[in-house]
Amino acid sequence: MKDVELKVVERAKALLASGEVARVVGWKKGDFCFDPSPAVFESVEELDGLVYNWFCGANLSKYLIEISKKEGKTAVFLKPCDTYSFNQLIKEHRINREKVYAIAVECLGKLDVEKIKAKGVSMIEDVEVVEKEVKVATAYGTETLHKPEVLLTKCETCQKTHQVKDEEIILHERPARDVDRFAEVAKLEAMTEDERFAFWKEQLSKCIRCNACRNVCPACSCVKCVFDNPASGISAKANDAEFEEQLFHIIRAFHVAGRCTDCGECSRVCPQNIPLHLLNRKFIKDIDGFYGEYQAGEEAEGKTPLTSFTEGDVEPNDAVDGEAK
Amino acid sequence: MLKIAKERLNELYAAISNAMELVLPVKKAGEVNFAMWAEGKEVSLETLKTVKSPKDTFFPQSENMMKFKTDGKNIEILDIRAEKAPTVLFGVRPCDYKAIEVLDKVFLADPVDTYYQNRREATTIITLACAKPEESCFCKVFGIDAAAPAGDVATWLDGDNLYWQANTEKGEALTALVKELFAEGGEAEVSAQQEKTRAIVEKLPFATLDLSRLSPKTSTIYSMTLLGRK
Structure with a gap:
């Protein structure tokens, strides 16, 4: 991993020094070896603080929404999973692709x-x-x-490959894997309704409504979130168990359905370790079943299952019963 | 000093819980937070830090504070505060206890926050010394001794026993209630653990944090607390 980090820093310095980019988005050393945080570097000197190690799990794509509005080009390091979020944000016209220089960086899984x-x-x-x-x-x-x-939970079932690259830094190939990312969802589906309700009630009632899941989510990029809007009538910040259990996370999962790339950041940042990614994965699994396999973020353009109509689309009642075509 | 075998802690919880409400670190869906004790709950005194601090005992995130009654143009404010049930807050870490002392400086000073005061007065706090502080701990910088917490009762936990030392009248009253579950002794074990903990604390990366960046006002609140001035 040290060899990759050296290369990452070397490339970042070269790009900044030559003026090809005005800034670099990467991970900055924290107080310990295990808490690097996303950061913007604007000078070669600052880049001495750039790290790329086993704890760089944070997805940098969402930062580019604001940063790509700035003057000049921005270089960013993207792990395989991050490139799906990046593509999805381009598709939603949230990132200006012209102004980003994407460096695909190798990932052998990150640690939790x-x-x-x-x-x-x-x-x-x-x-x-x-x-x-x-x-x-x-x-x-x-x-x-x-x-x-x-491993971070999101890395346990990852089979993603880089979808975007202007150049790559890959010194070690990741062995191909065959894992079922829907195994946990299938377990929940196998439960009775009451068991499943009890499972989610116990998990979601831990929510302290810190909003970290929403803030980190690349699919949650609304300029004004309904939960931050005092005029919406639902902008509560105090954690009311019933609301968090039955509404907040479910609304969010619906809101990002079809756009969620399964980057797993929601579960990574949750201080109460609520397996939020399972809600999103259930939607992904259903979309696959109803409309055919679809992976958000694989393409930066084109139609998506939930925003296009065909006569063969599943009928609402069939969808409610969970009967896929 | 008193001691009780770890295996008998459930009896202690039950005895306290018979007389008053008992709030302590409980594991729920994998995470440990302060919650009401009941038979069958999974208590975790080994967890160094709960996800949330015990502050919610005194400041719930939401509560009904008063009611209004309107009659034409008259508005009557109804005080709906009820007597707070006696509560025991168990397993408060030394740093969290210090934080409560800091809250006292603000909310028990004139004008007193009577909602806070009601809860504070009804609560007996049992602190729990740290045996294995982590790299992110910085208690020493704030003059907190992780091995000798304040509180109505201070406790220490090792592999075999929980050691118990009442510090205040409230603590003595609680001790009288559960004394028959305890045996005398434990001074040597506690001293040994204290020595070990203090040695670790010295080596923590944040043991020498520079506090000069704190605002003068914040520093004053802390130093007042540290010097024990009211």
């Missing part, structure tokens, strides 16, 4: 520090990954963990 800590590992100083072994150096000694157990 919360999952590492949940294994009782604390005082983390450094992390090294060799194949499926994660070696965590801590003040209490070195711990070896099994990589699949400490």
Whole structure:
């Protein structure tokens, strides 16, 4: 991973120094080795703080909505999953593609520090990954963990490939995988209605309505969100269990249906670890069933299942019963 | 000092809960937060920090504060505050307890926030010392001793026992209520844990954070608390 980071920093510096781009969007070192955060770099000196490591899970695409309005070109590092969000935002005319220089950067899955800590590992100083072994150096000694157990949830079932690239930095190929990303959804579908209601009630009642899921979501890019609009009558900020359980997250899932690329950022940022991505995946699974396989963000243009009509479209009642064609 | 075996903690919760409401760190759908105890709840005293602080006990996110009665042009304000049920807040970390002291400086000072005061007075706080602080902890900078928390009762947890020390009258009253569950002793174990915890705290990356960037007003509130001035 160090070799990739060196290359990332080297390319960023070269692009800025030559004036090809006016700024670089990447990840900046945090207080620890495991908390880098998205950042804009505008000088070669600042780029000494650019990192690309096992904890760069954050999706940078959404930042380009505002940044691509600025003067000059912006270089951005995109992991495979990030490129789907990027494409979808171009399709929705939210990012100006002409003003972005997209660098496809390799990804072998990112780690979830919360999952590492949940294994009782604390005082983390450094992390090294060799194949499926994660070696965590801590003040209490070195711990070896099994990589699949400490991956970000969104990386567990990822089979995505870069959809956008003006150039690429790929030093290690990721082995192809065959995983079923709908396995968890199928488990929920197999429950009785009451069990499923109980599952979501327990999960969603943890919501503290911090709005992190909405803020990070690339599909949530409305200029004025209905939940921030005092005139809408539903802009509540206090967490009222019933509202969060039955409305907020469901409304959001409907709002992003057909546009959600399954980037998994909602679940990554949730401080209460609510598996929000499962709501979106259920919609994706249903869309696949009703209209044929469709992956949002694969194309930057073209028709989408929920915004086009054909005579063979599923009838509403069939959809309610969950009967796919 | 008193001690009780870890396996018997459920008996302690039940005994407290018989007499008053008991709020403590409970695991729900994978996350630990302060919640009302009931038989069968999964208590997690090992979790260093709950997702949310215990502040909600004193400041619920929403509450009915008053009612209005209108009669023509007259408006009558009805005070609907009821006596707050006696509550025990258990498992408050030293830093979270310090935060409550800071809240007291603001909300118990003139003009007193009587909603806060009602809850505060009805609540007995049992703190829990830290045995394994994490890299993100910075209690030392604020003069907080992670190994010796304040509170009505201070407790320490190790692999075998919970150790219990009443600090105030409220704490003594609660202790009297549950004393038969406890045995005497534990001073040596607690001292050993304290020594270990303090040594770790010294080595934490934020042990020497620079507080000069705090605004003068914020610094004053903290230093007042640290010096114990009212």
